[in-house]
Amino acid sequence: MDQFDLLVVGSGPAGRRGAIQAAKLGKKVLVVEQGKRVGGVSVHTGTIPSKTLRETALNLSGWRERGFYGRAYRVKQEISAEDLRRRLLITLDHEVEVLEHQFARNRVQHIRGKASFVDPQTMQIVKDDGEVVTVSAASILLAVGTKPFRPDYMPFDNKTVLDSDELLEIEELPRSMVVIGAGVIGIEYATIFSALDTQVTLLDPKSTMLDFIDKEIVEDFIYQLRDRNMKLLLGQKAEKVERLPNGKVELTLDNGRHITTDMVLFAAGRMGATDTLNLEAAGLEADSRGRLSVNPETFATKVPHIFAAGDVVGFPSLASTSMEQGRIAARVAVGAIAKEPPKYFPYGIYAVPEISTCGLSEEEVKERHIPYECGIARFRETSRGHIMGLDTGLLKMIFSLKTRRLLGVHIVGEGATELVHIGQAVLNLKGTVEYFVENTFNYPTLAEAYKIAGLDAWNRMGDIKSEL
Numbered sequence: 001m002d003q004f005d006l007l008v009v010g011s012g013p014a015g016r017r018g019a020i021q022a023a024k025l026g027k028k029v030l031v032v033e034q035g036k037r038v039g040g041v042s043v044h045t046g047t048i049p050s051k052t053l054r055e056t057a058l059n060l061s062g063w064r065e066r067g068f069y070g071r072a073y074r075v076k077q078e079i080s081a082e083d084l085r086r087r088l089l090i091t092l093d094h095e096v097e098v099l100e101h102q103f104a105r106n107r108v109q110h111i112r113g114k115a116s117f118v119d120p121q122t123m124q125i126v127k128d129d130g131e132v133v134t135v136s137a138a139s140i141l142l143a144v145g146t147k148p149f150r151p152d153y154m155p156f157d158n159k160t161v162l163d164s165d166e167l168l169e170i171e172e173l174p175r176s177m178v179v180i181g182a183g184v185i186g187i188e189y190a191t192i193f194s195a196l197d198t199q200v201t202l203l204d205p206k207s208t209m210l211d212f213i214d215k216e217i218v219e220d221f222i223y224q225l226r227d228r229n230m231k232l233l234l235g236q237k238a239e240k241v242e243r244l245p246n247g248k249v250e251l252t253l254d255n256g257r258h259i260t261t262d263m264v265l266f267a268a269g270r271m272g273a274t275d276t277l278n279l280e281a282a283g284l285e286a287d288s289r290g291r292l293s294v295n296p297e298t299f300a301t302k303v304p305h306i307f308a309a310g311d312v313v314g315f316p317s318l319a320s321t322s323m324e325q326g327r328i329a330a331r332v333a334v335g336a337i338a339k340e341p342p343k344y345f346p347y348g349i350y351a352v353p354e355i356s357t358c359g360l361s362e363e364e365v366k367e368r369h370i371p372y373e374c375g376i377a378r379f380r381e382t383s384r385g386h387i388m389g390l391d392t393g394l395l396k397m398i399f400s401l402k403t404r405r406l407l408g409v410h411i412v413g414e415g416a417t418e419l420v421h422i423g424q425a426v427l428n429l430k431g432t433v434e435y436f437v438e439n440t441f442n443y444p445t446l447a448e449a450y451k452i453a454g455l456d457a458w459n460r461m462g463d464i465k466s467e468l
């Protein structure tokens with residue numbers, strides 16, 4: 001039986017970062033991955049495929065140029081599922097290659113197989129050919145991620161009723177699509193397919209969506225979706241989903257309405273992939289969504305040498321935060337010092353248009369009774385936005401009236417997920433509205449929106465000197 005300092009289960013963002021961090025500290029590390037190739041959900045079915053699909057859809061559809069040339073503008077008239085897949089495969093190959101190289105040069109060993117506990121210190125790994133390997137380790141990092149929630153009442157057939165993993169394999173682009181679940185996955189895919197001219201209906205039993213995002217940004221986003229004819233059926237539930245003999249799917253909603261569509265994407269959340277770990281043998285149990293609870297500072301489970309990081313521990317379930325969690329967990333696991341990450345991290349939603357946010361929303365600032373002022377800029381007010389033909393896009397910043405510090409930055413529009421990092425830096429470095437007023441920004445850029453929003457807020461707040 002092999003003995004390791006750290007055994008990592010899962011090679012997604014949390015497992016990968018954790019493994020490399022421990023190896024950099026000179027530890028003997030083994031990563032177990034059940035998938036065909038390393039990378040996890042992030043590389044194979046989640047972040048990277050969906051973002052590549054988005055990029056291809058926007059490029060081939062000419063979406064970014066439509067502000068200038070009109071809504072009928074197309075770069076490629078007939079876009080096929082094969083067009084989308086081709087770029088996907090190239091991107092995924094590249095990602096896996098980078099990752100395998102990282103493992104090799106850091107001497108992280110990896111093995112393909114399904115891991116489960118034998119006892120708290122030992123795991124067995126069942127390889128594809130049935131061979132069983134037993135491994136023990138001083139510490140174990142569970143970075144097993146999640147899988148799509150697939151309730152029995154949904155007639156999945158991998159063709160017309162699909163989850164978000166299966167969507168990447170479709171043979172033909174649907175003319176119409178109903179997306180069940182207006183969470184981040186549902187919203188991203190609904191808007192990407194809408195940009196490809198699929199008639200999309202987004203359905204969710206909740207009457208609101210993206211509740212963790214500033215309301216003004218969500219309202220602007222919803223306006224843009226409706227403006228391009230996407231149907232948003234919020235507060236409505238599919239009571240029956242039936243495949244019809246003609247290949248279509250019929251949905252019966254709880255208000256009696258019927259919808260016939262080419263395809264249904266069921267994106268109503270994900271479950272922690274803990275069911276096959278035999279957690280009992282390690283003295284652990286998961287919650288009803290398959291998630292593990294951990295100490296939020298160390299990522300240790302209630303069994304001190306077993307750690308869990310990434311999506312399997314729940315919110316925020318992002319590739320970005322999973323990487324940091326994996327790194328911290330591995331440091332603690334091998335006895336190194338781990339600093340707590342800064343309080344505010346960005347959240348990027350790669351819908352069409354993008355949304356990105358960092359810090360407090362206006363609703364949260366109000367709840368905390370903090371006196372505040374907002375500054376707003378529209379991308380069309382920037383020269384760069386004008387050059388790019390943008391008629392939408394909004395950047396909003398919230399400042400404390402007392403300390404003049406930036407409390408939150410919220411963006412909807414082109415480049416939002418990149419732009420947000422300027423606000424994030426100012427926020428975490430405790431900068432004030434003066435940063436935006438006094439600093440020079442490249443011109444013409446979309447980042448100039450920060451200057452405009454900063455000045456907007458500053459004009460409302462008054463000059464700091466007059467108050468001293």
Ligand SMILES: Cc1cc2nc3c(=O)[nH]c(=O)nc-3n(C[C@H](O)[C@H](O)[C@H](O)COP(=O)(O)OP(=O)(O)OC[C@H]3O[C@@H](n4cnc5c(N)ncnc54)[C@H](O)[C@@H]3O)c2cc1C
Nearest residue numbers: 010012013014034040041042046115145310311317318319
């Ligand atoms: C469609 C979609 C789009 C997304 N877009 C974004 C985005 O734009 N930005 C962002 O930050 N996040 C995004 N996410 C979330 C992101 O993918 C996850 O936060 C991230 O992948 C979580 O990383 P992880 O390391 O926890 O696990 P995962 O990436 O889920 O990897 C876990 C790995 O563990 C393996 N495994 C599980 N059980 C075992 C076992 N018993 N033995 C061996 N191996 C096992 C699995 O095969 C898997 O490869 C998206 C997710 C989805 C589904």
Ligand SMILES: NC(=O)c1ccc[n+]([C@@H]2O[C@H](COP(=O)([O-])OP(=O)(O)OC[C@H]3O[C@@H](n4cnc5c(N)ncnc54)[C@H](O)[C@@H]3O)[C@@H](O)[C@H]2O)c1
Nearest residue numbers: 181182183184185186206267268269270316317348349350
């Ligand atoms: N850009 C990004 O960062 C990104 C992109 C995609 C996914 N993710 C992560 O992946 C995770 C999973 O995303 P998600 O969108 O699947 O989940 P989610 O939990 O965010 O959203 C699920 C939605 O489905 C609805 N729903 C729940 N049960 C339902 C049911 N039985 N029938 C119909 N609707 C139902 C909910 O009301 C909710 O709106 C998220 O936590 C997110 O952080 C991140």
